[in-house]
Amino acid sequence: MTTQADGEAHPGADDRVYYVISDLHIGGDEQLEDIEFREELLTFLESLEETDEDTELVINGDAFGLWELTELDGPAKFDALVETYPTVFEQLRATGETVTITLVPGNHDHELAAYDTYVDRFAAYNVDLVQTESITRPLAGREIHFEHGHQRDPNNRIDDWGNPYDRPLGYYYNTHVTSTAGQLSDRGRFNWLKDIQAVTPTEWMPLWVLSKYVYREMHPLLRYALVPFLLLFNVTALLAILVGLDVAGVYAMPTDAVQGFLGQFGRPGTVAYLVLAVNVTLAGILLLVAVPLYFIQQDIKRTIDRFGLFDGDVTVDAAKPYETAARELAAERPETAVFCYGHTHRPDVTEVDGVCLVNSGTWLKRLHRRDGVTGLLPPVFYPSYQLAAVRIDADTDGIAVEFQPIEKPNPAPEELTLTERLLTLGRKPDPDLPDRHVVDLDRSEPKSSVPGETTGTGPEPVSEQQE
Template identity: 70%
Template sequence: MADTDDDRVYYVLSDLHIGGDEQLEEAPFLDELLAFLERLETTDENAELVINGDAFGLWEITQVDGIEKFDLLEETYPRLFEQLRATGEQIPITLLPGNHDHELAAYDAYVERFAAYNVDLVQEQSTSRQLGDRTIYFEHGNQQDPNNRIEDWGSPHASPLGYYYNTLVTSRAGQVSDRGRYNWLKDVQAVTPTEWMPIWLASKYFYREMNPLLRYALVPFLLLFNISALLAILAGLDLAGIWSQPVDDATAFLGQFGIAGTAVWYLLAANIAVAGLLLLVGVPVYFLRRDITRTIDRFGILETDLTVDPAKPYDTAARDVFEECPETAIFCYGHTHRPENRRVDGRLLVNSGTWLKRLHRRDGVTGLLPPVFYPSYQLCAVRIATTDTDIVVEHQAIEKPSPSGEELTLTERLLTLGRTPNPELPEQTILEDAVAKKKEKPTDH
């Protein structure tokens, strides 16, 4: 544990995921990160920077092994390492491994290499710092995730489920991303939860990779599907001789427009035929899918094997730490990429978010169109400090323009009009009377 320093201010970052094969080398937030480090270099505060795991994407670097990955990082990001050196000359910088860069804990040589850049690499699962008479507990958070828990911490052979996913899927995506019509596959790291991966791939195929002529030919059919399904039912009633008035009225109305009305009639007829076929197939498939889903839910398969609860495991872990170390006021973690700041048993559970792109799912407003994954950035640094009696925690926003204008097609932008996400960082939180008042020095009489 670090020495007590009542006036120290802590800045916390996590989940930068810098590095990876080929297209994953791009760090679109590098300028913002350098500017933040430059600000800390010139600060008048008694500050310390804690980088709380997954600073680097070592799992996604598959071309070299071991300490050679550091050589590759130095070569690829010289400006970053020089700025770490400069900032580290002015304030302490502490680096904890996460799961994506767990190898930092597996090779002692990393400690010396980072020390050359004034970065103190702590090869442990967690660390703590004093804040007045209270304590901040830091861990990356992957140990609470069964898919990414490192059972043999510090072993170079540690390989949880997430290791295979990232070395086989994520790194491969970085290698082939530039082969697409648009370089989008490198954003695979931003897809959370992982269960959305097939939906995201289908969405990007439809809006980015599908032949434009085919996509624009399909759009009217898909947009009109809901209407066509209703018309298919009405056409069926007409053929059965049960109710013919709607079809007769529509025929008479369109007949007033000559060739244009005939064209619309054929378009509707084609949609009705497709919708009718889909309805015939879709109704039994719907009931079968619903029954299978209920069975899966009953056994809890999806909850235990595929989905990681972004809140419950960390609530439990925080309560355990608070019980074991009653002086702990803050449990600070990352990993889930979801910035948060909330109270648990009178203390604070703080997540420092991610510097990766975030993708917000917006399901289609009509028809069978795939959902749109709207991109944004939510860069932030957590600042933790004390007043005379209180602890103040604030997520400081680091502005970066939304990439939506460059990355979304016209169709995607039209489908998300009025539904663009506006992610907000947690509000500043104050733990009142969390720090004992500093005792005044007695005066001589």
């Protein structure tokens, strides 16, 4: 197994400009074969083809979804990729005549490290496939470390690197769940199931399926009848609390106001008041039951956490393993200035022991969880794109790391139903790419490109309101 220290070194130019992209996940069964960012990728590659700088493009893992091509084996998958995406491969060939293109295997395309024939096949398209876990590149007298990042994830780590039959837990999830989703996606009212690759953390997948059922697959008449009912329940629950305050002699004005208002309408008002009174009674009972259930639920959760029963979650922590790896690398290889990885799909820049830790993000759609205003309907998973290439080059003050955004229209207007848009009014995510970051070569405090700004975004929190 190739260790981190054994990563392939490269003698290239010490003043070269590096561009990094990762997690394209090109390829897969049936509906997964669609590349929603095809035009943006081609435009980006064309721009590199026209550069006059000494440039290297590093595709840092999971360029291809080989795990999701379940009906083919070995290098036959390469033939399928070329046949399905001829314009992409021809543009790689054209761009590779001007700049160096280096491809590093990830977990989804680990097979690239398992068959030597892949090296020659990619070389025909001017792509230098390396079959090691990591590579290094020189810059300004220092070093950039590249790895995909899945080796820090116990659910996707390849213990026997280069063995095509070494299959971690993530392999089975993708070949059985993700691939099946691609085969079934076009059977829905809307072709949404193929977006399962964008669901992170993986534990949210069942909730995401429930959300898409309610907002996409449920009959529209049922959905439009359900929303006002749940809104009415929320109002009734509020009234139940106010009635409780009235009964306790704390605050009587709201109930008096309701009685006075409905009393103006005579018998219909009396009927409405009785219906409301029954609803308030039921809501009050539910609220009384909910209080002890809530405390029981919290106690059960604390007990589970204490015993560590769910410590083996499917999703790796988005930051900690990589911060630890950066600290270890800073101690073992002091010449390291930048540690570049992908895998978690979260674009980020932060400083760890003098090493710039940068995640290049993903070109897949990103789904941001937003709980609806009713509190009872499933959350809305709001889609967006954060397409970007990371540019790393020498700066007068050190080594500059900068995200260069690649514009793509917001998919939300076409992909969200009217109900989802209404429930997320004022709650739309506004994901930003990290600011430009400069690493001081003397390992002093890193410098931000804009006065007063921090040097990085820090780890992006994964909460119930985000992702």
